[in-house]
Amino acid sequence: MRIRLIVLTAAITLLVLAALAVMVQRQTLKLAGQERELVKEIYAQSKEVELRHYVSLAQAALGRLAVEDGDVAAQQRQALSMLSQMQFGKDGYFFVYDRHGNMLLEPSQMGLQGVDFCEPDNPSGFLQASMIMTSARQGGGLVRYDWMKPSSQSNTQKMSFVTPLAHWGWVIGAGLYMDDIEAALNIIDNHARQNIEETRRNFYGIAAAAVLAIGLAGLAFNLRGQRVASGKLQRLAQRVVRSQEDERVRVARELHDGVVQVMVSSKFLLETAQASLPCALPDTGRRGASLLLDQGLQRLNDALAEIRRVSHGLRPALLDDLGLAAALALLVEQVRAHCTYRVDFVQQGQVRDLPTAHATALFRVAQEAFNNIQAHAHPTAVQVELCFGARTVCLRIIDDGLGFDLQRVQADARGGIGLRNMRERMESLQGRFEMQSGRDGTRLVVTLPLPVAAGAA
CATH class of the missing domain: 3.30.565.10 (Histidine kinase-like ATPase, C-terminal domain)
Structure with a gap:
């Protein structure tokens, strides 16, 4: 019964810990997903603010050139030259379109390796260029699309902010790649997996400790019960032995004080009868009676010796006396x-x-x-x-x-x-x-x- 109780307790403990582990894992994944979405939103907002700031700076610089007196074509060339040198980050650059969607700033003008623009005439960039022009005609804003990142030469999600420049009818914009957001999100995912793994190990440790504690408690309980039972058995055995010895003493005393005394008295009577045989009896009759009395006395002596031996075997008097x-x-x-x-x-x-x-x-x-x-x-x-x-x-x-x-x-x-x-x-x-x-x-x-x-x- 004790073993069944211990096994049942251990099984219930393991089930409870397993349920808690599953619940904690689900809760951790849920919190990690919420954190991921929150971080993604915050990163996107920070990227948007950064892009607006860059485009605002470029728009302000070009606006100052546009209000100056002089040749407009020369001012536009100066503006494009200035934009080609205005780079930010490792892969940040500006792009310029006219009102008809023609690209005004060529990659060769920027001196950057691997830079490619969304050209309307290029099939690979037609869709992106169309999205940029559509957003500019609507007053500007954010545009998201996949594009080649110069540093990695791989397609990466990109966020661009475009705005129209009314003086010359241009559309200027700048973009930031979103792979750093994915890297940050991957870090969050890795941390979540590590936390789940660590939690799982902790639960395994707790489960092992709980089962060990239950096993030790059960072992202590069994040992204690065994000691108590052993003590009871020892006391019972001692009482049985004492009872046996007491009974042997009683039987030995009864034999000595009862049966032996009766037989000794019988012996004395027979000896008296033997000594008192009438002398008047014929010699033959007297010899026969004396022989029978001798045989009876001998058997009585043998019986006395046997009873004394049995009495001493039950409880020798020397054991108590000497x-x-x-x-x-x-x-x-x-x-x-x-x-x-x-x-x-x-x-x-x-x-x-x-x-x-x-x-x-x-x-x-x-x-x-x-x-x-x-x-x-x-x-x-x-x-x-x-x-x-x-x-x-x-x-x-x-x-x-x-x-x-x-x-x-x-x-x-x-x-x-x-x-x-x-x-x-x-x-x-x-x-x-x-x-x-x-x-x-x-x-x-x-x-x-x-x-x-x-x-x-």
Whole structure:
């Protein structure tokens, strides 16, 4: 459920960020288009103002010549010569037509390379010349058309301003090429694309950070839940172990205080009956009754021994009275009495009083280990070592038996219950469980940390 929630949250976050990215991209393109049109209009207006200014200057200069006394033809030649020298910018120049549409200022007069005028007699310039003359007859104004730019030798949109010169019946004008406007607009478009790309990268980064944050939050949530669940399982396992130990103590006490006492009383009664056999009975009858009583007493003794053994196995009294070391020594003696292999017990370090849970866990591990050795290992020797350290207590059980496949046993869900019980006992007390097995035998090492009070004792 947690994984589905995390995936759903991440998917919704990505969808929201993708929608925002698309919306921002569209808004950026819209604003860039509006800016483009605004810049284009401002540039066009600035070009128009510039052209009007140039034409006004030329018109004023020619007007002064026209009002002077003298030969009109000479004045016109002087005017054309002056206009041929009045250039502006890299590609700016003036052009002059008479009232009939004839061109009065030739390109050769200007000394510029690549300059070409809109000549009415030239098919390539007829349409443009017609547009210029039409605008002049209507009082002048702006004319837009495509024309060859001298510096680049390519057709470029051009804006010209023309006005009539009433004194001589001329039409004068000047033009500016609009490719610089396109260059400025291209810069705007490039900036818009860069902004969109940068915004997209930022959104990708935000999306990655959001997904990473969601993933980390989910991981932290899962880890926290796992820690809480693990803590609950550990506490539950500890309660189960305590319940088991309490039940074993209760059963051992009941056996010792109840069944054993009854059987001991029965034994005393049988012994009294054996001692009180009537001497008047024939020898044969007395011997037969005595034999039956002996057999009954022997079986009763065997039953008492078995019950005491079971009672000690459930909860050895030495574990509570003298501690873990004495209980392990007793366990080794009991195993040694019923096995065919050698069993040695070694104690190292200063003996410390252990908490009941620690001592019980180590004793149960030793019991389970001996059960496994007796059932499966068939060794010739077993070494039991109990080591007390400054902060830990360690139990080692080493045998030279047949060994087993540890990985296979651990992977088998239906087997290895004893190993899992030993491991869970150690983990519930924050201990360490280690086992190695092979052809040379099996080595079991369990280590428990000593509480501060126990370690300081």
